[in-house]
């Protein structure tokens with residue numbers, strides 16, 4: 393890719409993020425969270441959002457060096473107490489109808505070697521502080537989106553066998569492919585893609601399966617689905633009726649499991665980069681929805697901290713179907729980043745469920761969602777379980793068993 397090609401693709405990528413991702417409207421505030429390494433891309437985003445008529449673009453910068461320094465040296469109370477301005481700012485912006493764009497460029501090993509208790513405390517306090525914002529996010533009240541751009545440490549992790557100076561370029565090309573920027577008309581390609589996902593969701597919504605049964609090496613898991621569950625896909629509609637795409641890329645069709653209806657054991661198929669650490673080769677066993685044991689070849693401690701963030705972190709909040717032959721999966725690249733890896737694989741999420749995955753859920757409060765069988769938590773972490781060897785059966789209300797996935801791909 394020449395410098396000119398990269399500039400032109402970057403500009404189109406910024407268009408996608410602003411127009412399809414958060415879909416900024418005239419008069420709307422856009423909040424961008426980004427690492428300083430993404431400054432050039434965020435400048436484009438800012439200019440494009442103002443060109444559409446955004447009333448304000450507020451950028452919150454982060455920096456991995458400073459973040460790591462904080463985890464190493466800051467006083468303990470920094471991790472156990474969230475300042476009121478922190479949630480205050482986000483919540484106020486959300487209440488004023490802002491859209492939220494997260495630009496990520498994470499080094500998967502950013503916090504390697506940091507005391508996992510500090511990381512867990514930080515996740516827990518920040519998660520708890522953001523309860524109100526998260527409720528708005530999980531019920532589609534606000535538009536939000538995540539897009540990624542390469543960083544050298546991330547590219548080093550993904551392409552260790554490529555000459556060092558070519559890695560970032562290679563990661564750009566991979567990302568551009570996953571977000572369909574290599575198509576003639578990326579915006580039109582996205583519309584078509586979202587329609588395809590919607591067709592799959594429509595079939596599942598008509599079936600109203602009572603439960604799903606997953607079978608694969610190391611996996612024998614039954615997941616009950618709550619009455620009134622809704623299969624959702626890529627694009628969502630916010631409280632004002634504007635569409636947005638929360639994840640770019642997105643290949644999944646997903647719903648909420650019944651909190652207490654998960655039984656059996658599931659085995660991960662891809663490493664999970666969580667809180668700056670890698671958790672890999674893990675199995676999780678459930679009884680009546682609750683996690684009773686976890687064992688990981690790598691990152692056991694991080695996984696144990698994750699599931700002890702609160703009671704809801706011991707239950708599932710998302711069931712997502714992604715064919716094994718999706719474009720991301722076909723590329724055979726392991727991204728060490730959930731935004732990409734979850735879209736190459738069937739996955740589940742530990743923690744809170746999306747309110748919009750239940751009929752009437754967007755209008756329900758937390759207690760009502762819980763009463764309808766949905767999980768709530770301070771966290772929501774996806775982990776990958778799909779492979780070419782996975783079969784999934786849907787069990788109908790009358791007990792009929794129908795294939796949904798065979799050998800890793802849609803059976804219909």
Ligand code: ZN
Pocket residue numbers: 644646710712734739774
């Ligand atoms: Zn998902």
Ligand code: ZN
Pocket residue numbers: 710741772773774
């Ligand atoms: Zn998720």
